[in-house]
Amino acid sequence: MRTTQDAIRHLERISVYLEVKGENPFKINAFRKAASLLEAAELDFMAIEDFTAMKGIGKGTATVLEEFRETGTSTALTELEQQVPEGLIALLKIPGLGGKKLAKLHEVGVIDADSFAEKLADGTVEAMPGFGKKTVEKYSKALETFETRPERLPYGVMRKSVSELERTLAGIDQIIRFEVGGSFRRAEETCKDLDFIISTDHPKEVKAQLLEIEQIDEIIAAGDTKVSIVLKRDDAYIAVDFRLVDDLAFASTLHHFTGSKDHNVRMRQLAKERGESISEYGVETKDGLFQPKTEQELFARYDLPFIPPELRVGRQEFEADLNMLIQEKDIQADVHMHTTWSDGTLSVDELVDACAARGYSWMAITDHSKYMKFVNGLTEERLRKQRVEIEAARKKHPEMTILCGVEMDILPDGSLDYEDDFLKEMDYVIASIHSKFDQTEEEIMQRLENACRNPYVSLIAHPTGRIIGRRDGYAVNIDRLVELAAETGTALEMNANPGRFDLTASSLAKAKAAGVKLMINTDTHRPEMLEDMKLGVLHARKAYLEPSDVINTWTAKEARAFFDRKRLGVK
DNA sequence: GCCGTTTTCGGCCCGACTGTTTTCAGTCG
Numbered sequence A: 001m002r003t004t005q006d007a008i009r010h011l012e013r014i015s016v017y018l019e020v021k022g023e024n025p026f027k028i029n030a031f032r033k034a035a036s037l038l039e040a041a042e043l044d045f046m047a048i049e050d051f052t053a054m055k056g057i058g059k060g061t062a063t064v065l066e067e068f069r070e071t072g073t074s075t076a077l078t079e080l081e082q083q084v085p086e087g088l089i090a091l092l093k094i095p096g097l098g099g100k101k102l103a104k105l106h107e108v109g110v111i112d113a114d115s116f117a118e119k120l121a122d123g124t125v126e127a128m129p130g131f132g133k134k135t136v137e138k139y140s141k142a143l144e145t146f147e148t149r150p151e152r153l154p155y156g157v158m159r160k161s162v163s164e165l166e167r168t169l170a171g172i173d174q175i176i177r178f179e180v181g182g183s184f185r186r187a188e189e190t191c192k193d194l195d196f197i198i199s200t201d202h203p204k205e206v207k208a209q210l211l212e213i214e215q216i217d218e219i220i221a222a223g224d225t226k227v228s229i230v231l232k233r234d235d236a237y238i239a240v241d242f243r244l245v246d247d248l249a250f251a252s253t254l255h256h257f258t259g260s261k262d263h264n265v266r267m268r269q270l271a272k273e274r275g276e277s278i279s280e281y282g283v284e285t286k287d288g289l290f291q292p293k294t295e296q297e298l299f300a301r302y303d304l305p306f307i308p309p310e311l312r313v314g315r316q317e318f319e320a321d322l323n324m325l326i327q328e329k330d331i332q333a334d335v336h337m338h339t340t341w342s343d344g345t346l347s348v349d350e351l352v353d354a355c356a357a358r359g360y361s362w363m364a365i366t367d368h369s370k371y372m373k374f375v376n377g378l379t380e381e382r383l384r385k386q387r388v389e390i391e392a393a394r395k396k397h398p399e400m401t402i403l404c405g406v407e408m409d410i411l412p413d414g415s416l417d418y419e420d421d422f423l424k425e426m427d428y429v430i431a432s433i434h435s436k437f438d439q440t441e442e443e444i445m446q447r448l449e450n451a452c453r454n455p456y457v458s459l460i461a462h463p464t465g466r467i468i469g470r471r472d473g474y475a476v477n478i479d480r481l482v483e484l485a486a487e488t489g490t491a492l493e494m495n496a497n498p499g500r501f502d503l504t505a506s507s508l509a510k511a512k513a514a515g516v517k518l519m520i521n522t523d524t525h526r527p528e529m530l531e532d533m534k535l536g537v538l539h540a541r542k543a544y545l546e547p548s549d550v551i552n553t554w555t556a557k558e559a560r561a562f563f564d565r566k567r568l569g570v571k
Numbered sequence B: 001g002c003c004g005t006t007t008t009c010g011g012c013c014c015g016a017c018t019g020t021t022t023t024c025a026g027t028c029g
Helices: A004-020 A025-040 A059-071 A075-083 A086-093 A099-108 A113-121 A131-146 A155-170 A203-210 A247-259 A261-273 A294-302 A348-357 A382-396 A440-452 A478-488 A503-513 A529-540 A558-569
Strands: A175-180 A192-200 A217-221 A226-234 A236-245 A277-279 A283-284 A288-290 A362-368 A399-410 A430-433 A455-459 A493-494 A518-521
Touching: A004 A025, A004 A059, A004 A075, A004 A086, A004 A277, A025 A059, A059 A075, A059 A113, A086 A099, A086 A113, A086 A261, A099 A261, A113 A131, A155 A175, A155 A192, A155 A226, A155 A236, A155 A430, A192 A203, A192 A247, A203 A236, A236 A247, A247 A277, A247 A294, A261 A277, A348 A362, A348 A382, A348 A529, A362 A382, A362 A430, A382 A399, A440 A455, A440 A478, A455 A558, A478 A493, A478 A503, A493 A529, A503 A518, A503 A529, A518 A529
Parallel strands: A192 A236, A362 A399, A399 A430, A430 A455, A455 A493, A493 A518
Antiparallel strands: A175 A192, A217 A226, A226 A236, A277 A283, A283 A288
């Protein structure tokens, strides 16, 4: 059995090898495009009958895919692997080094980082046409930090730098307006760099001030329309691009540098069909240059509604009804939050006040269970005591429904941290895994199955346990978990913490397709984390979730009816 | 490699920056 992900990786690998061979860029792109089509396909890779039925996949790619499905590999890739040394592939990560140059380097004997360092040192590279002194210096420097710097950084890490940079830009007088674009604006899980679009009538002065930003580790480029730097923040190196444009071009440039690349390609195709041409400066029409004042105007020109950044992936956003999607204002509750009773920093009273201030009509207090000793997890006894405080908060906020909940650990042996006799006292129970991440898929799935089959467990929180950029999470089989959730009437979580984003958008889409209900939760431990709800909703939108899919857009009464159906065993 | 009713060949989205050139290729987004 080969998964869709395996097939996608196979195609991407072929495209990378072709790139290093210095092949025709359109050929390289054809494989990438096919990979992206598989990712977006409704059907599983194994279930697709005719690959060529997908527009963008022809005979060549289809042959590769069929062979891969049969044998787990393909002649195309095997042959490429014989021609191109593995070590060469990794060198593509070096900035300023692409397929064409790498192909030339291969001709003179570069096969990996070590041999590249040698050829740089002995003058071979500098003597080659198209390479020079500066290039050699740049590559030598890059090789020093090669593979020690991660290629992409988690959204949560980037967010800090974005706030800092926004404060800096706000302090530069000659800037008319600015906005962050790129993968950050699209709320991707990780970002390769940050893109800021800046409008100004004084690009030279602004450029000079940008180059004065504190803690610049490296200046990559400093032109009149583009300033590109690397910042050092704590241990992280963050690449930042600033685009300086005339204010009339601001909206076009913002759209262009928000991407994604595939989204822009689709937009430009639409323009081309009408004999127009879109660039970052505006739309070239037969009546001259049209510069939209806003992105809305640009979309409207092609009869499109405003497509929010998080949906701009170059696929269904052009056809889907975006009005149906969940919005932040639909959220009525946050139902996974911690207080000072375990490892939160807010008291019950403060947390309830904060949720009331956000306008929620209901919420749940869900501290850790007793197994989590090191975060002061609650015994049955302490949970009963906590109810007294919650009762007081209920009196203070009669407008809100406050559920007495708990985030209960699923123990390594698969048992749950409390007996059913106790659980039935609780209004609401979350189950989650915080231990023994190295178990086999069978063991992990047995733990999750036990939790799903418990009548009092309403939600599985952060179902994969991953921490983006730090750990992959445990060996969960998402398809099986979705089946279990559907069968038992258990909800799954979209954990909105940007370090987690767990489940991912693609898993959320699977859950929705199976009729599983979801909850978007902040897992708040500190007051500012309540704000992450916004991010959670953006991620839910990437999966095209609608309010009916997400329990915390419902009223407390509707939610409790859902929990009760499982508790009482009603189908 | 993919595509196509003005095309089975010749296009494929567009522009900036750098470093190497002596008018442009390569890379990047």
